[in-house]
Amino acid sequence: MKAFKQARSQGGFSLIELLLVLAIIAALAVASFIVYPRVQAGRSADYELKVLTAAxxxxxxxxxxxxxxxxxxxxxxxxxxxPKDMNISTGQIRNQWGGWVSILPAEHGGSNRYFKIDYTGVPTDVCIRLVGAAVKNFGRVDVSTQDWEAGSTVRNIYPGRPIFELDEAKVATKCRGTNGKANIVFISD
Structure with a gap:
């Protein structure tokens, strides 16, 4: 008995203590797999918002x-x-997700006093954040799938068309309905 008490007092971890530590490590690992993609989507959206605003x-x-x-x-x-790293070759601009970016005149009412910036292949989580953050800087924003379906406008302030402010629920629905990759058109105000 004396040998047992002496061995126990020398230190070490019991099986329960080791299992508790392993459970905590496992919980932190699972949490990181859940949180990390959201953090990455937020960073991507922030970066692309800066690029979009600068352009x-x-x-x-x-x-x-x-x-x-x-x-x-x-x-x-x-x-x-x-940014230079987005320019692939003459006339080709690629976003960080491998989709294309284009900037062109957007005719409205017979004039070219507007321009549009198109983004293709935007991941769903980034789409929601990017549109939500950038929409206030543009007169019209469309979100759609690869086939550019009708009814994709999530904000429009131009006269002569149905005028409506941003509907966050519609943005989330449109971005989620793209099967993982969205096309976004930002039209200047």
Whole structure:
């Protein structure tokens, strides 16, 4: 008995203590698999929002007349409207998810006083965050699947069309209904 007490007092962990530590480690590992993708989606959306905002400001600064007739991917690349790592080749701009980005005039009411920035292949979680954060800077935002279906507008403030402010529930529904990859069109105001 004396040997047992002496051995126990020398330290070490009991089986229950070891199992408790393993359970805590397992719980933290599971939590990291749940939280990490959300954090990554938030970072991706924040980065792309900065890119989108800079491209929008750059296009407005470049075309001070407000006529975007000659706006194109090539012009955007020459004016460094997008980061260099997004420029694949002349006229081709790729987003961080492997989809394409284009910036073009958006005719409305017979004039080219608007422009649009199209993003393809945006992951669902990023779509929700990106649209929610960027929508206030644009007059119209459309979210759709690869086939650009009708009824995809989630915000429109242009006269002559049904005017409605952002509906967050519709954004979530549209982004989730894209089978993992969304196309987003941001049209200037």
């Amino acid at each position: 929008q400001a750059g296009a407005r600064a470049l075309f001070t007349s407000g006529n975007y007739t000659h706006l194109s991917n090539e012009v955007a690349q020459n004016a460094d409207l997008f």
